[in-house]
Amino acid sequence: MRKILFVLVAVAMLLSACGGAQPTATPTAAPTAAPTTAPAAVPTVAPTATPLPPGSIQINGAGATFPLPVYTEWAYAYQYVDPSVVINYQGIGSGGGKKAIIDGTVDFAGSDSVLKDEEYQAGKDLQMYPILAGAVVVIYNINWAQPFPADAKIPTLVLDRQTLVDIYSAKITKWNDPAILALNPDLGGYLPDASITVVHRSDGSGTTEIFTKALSAFSPEWKTNVGAGASVQWPVDKAGNGVGSKGNQGVAAAVQNTPNSLGYVELSYAVSNKLAYAAMRNKAGKVVQADAASVQSAMADFAGAFDAKLTANIVDAPGEGSWPIVGYTYLILHTTSMEDCLKARKLLEYIRWSLTDQGAGKRAAELGYAVLPPAVRDNVLAKLGEVTCKGQPVLK
């Protein structure tokens, strides 16, 4: 018995001796490995001379889901522009993104809604940068009261600002309401005597925020009774003809499944799914369709309206060709307190690339987003140049 114990102890000691010996053995091998890893620590000195190893810089972002498709594509494409950078963007919602950037758990946040004063105070040096704009459109599904002639093109439904507010306030509840008929003389006799099922988003979303901001701008009554936000108390719900659905897909499915219904989705979603969406009579009294030109026109109308934090409300634009339901989506950064200057530079370079690169802009436009007009973009680029790290400007 004792002998066996002795053997066990001896074996254990041998094993531990081996374990102890390993660390002393490695340094002999280390010098050969060192030269390849060392440059990663000192690239700030000579950034262009020695390229960083691929994927060595991880930049994490989180926030709004509204721009998620285009951010994902940009992040993918940027790997070919600068292979050393890997950009992760998680669509956790604007609220979550704002919390994350205030807590410092991400390097940048995406948000459709503007930071509040107390959030600016909590985050100390936060700054917002508009990156893209998106439009919200009204999709509809009507069981026409009589069939259209076989060769006729079905006219697009036209709504004006007050009619849209009235529909979402449950003041207009029938498709053949005089207000709708007056806007759509071509559809007279086709609009049915049926009640309108009004679909809205059930999840809190930037789309809802843009849409309710627009309704608030259209009608002071909506502004006082309901207001604007990521989720609101819908008057149509109380009236009993409102239905909430989750996500753009949910709203689109609900509208497609419900005869005589109407709902709002992002333009990019309506375009890619070939849904019928209504034209609007804008503030200038002109009937406009939602497209890249009408959204850019709305941005240009408000190019001078930015405040110090680069935020602007761009709904209900006065221009003749402007789509009235438009909103910016923003990136949020810390402007003075970023710790890792190399990462800060890479992040700003990426943002500058996404704003200025033609391919990036083209891809965004294909996905249904509107890129910034030059006047706005120069504003944003100038503001990006003000970001500092440890007292030094990050972009030169």
Add this chain to the structure above:
Amino acid sequence: MLNQVKAIFSSRRSTWPKRLYGHGDPIWTLLLIFGSLLVPLLILAVGWMLWNQSAAARAEFGWNFLLPTLDANWDPIASNFQAWPFVYGTLLTSVVAIALAVPMSVGVAIFLAELCPSWLRLPLNWMIELLAAIPSVVYGLWGIFVFLPNIVAPVGSLMSKTLGQIPGLAPLFAGPMPHSGVSRLGAAFILAIMIMPTITAVTRDVLLSIPNSQREASLALGSTQWEAIWKVLLPYGLSGILGAILLGLGRALGETMAVTMVIGNSITGKPSLLSPGYTMASVIANEFAEAVSELHSQVLIEIGLVLFFLTLALNVAARLLVWSVARRTLQEVRS
């Protein structure tokens, strides 16, 4: 050979493995105690988190938050919240789902355990278990595109035309039924389908575990097969069947994704089963990600707390019911 092995094991020299591993029992016991303590600890931790994180909301709204009302406020912009529409939606859809699912599942279980020809039993069992394995989001999709417009909508409009005309029941079955089928009734139907496999499988196992002597005795006394099932087997397995229903109820109360997709997510003033509604789990899933204001997220956590307590209370109540039933049947058996 065998003797040699025995000799090695019985010799003094080879007792050391026994000494080394002989302490297994206390270690094992400690592990088990730790594991079983973990369960109440987890429940307490969840409850404490929900309670703690909703402090401001509870202070702001008090019991008014849960007051039954037809004109509830849920206004994130004015920060004015009342939870009744969600509580009502959860309770109504779960109760209707249970009412729809229980007769069906117990019937299927009786068929599977007592009446089914053996060649059919295996495929049926597989399919029941397959039904339980379908993810809830798939149920939701199928509900939106197939089940709701084609089955629930006609059934609902039939209900509003028949049950909705009976004076006492009119508010509960008031039409019009939405053409898309999106309604509390749709959610209840989907829930019933989702909890059916659970209830069926457990009830079937309960019935199968009843000793054959019970069946033989009642048949020998001259009862028909129907009487043997109805008067002997079901009472014998009642506590187990109630447990199965309890499992189903638990799933119905907490089911989120499928319900969110089919219930319409509308805070309406109508109490009708046929109008769109909302549940507690859905409102949390819908609004938590974008609950920007502190109070809004606190209120959603408070709804989580209410759901937590509701589930606990229902579980305790059902457990008491099972106990009392079990005691009663035991007494009946003894007498």
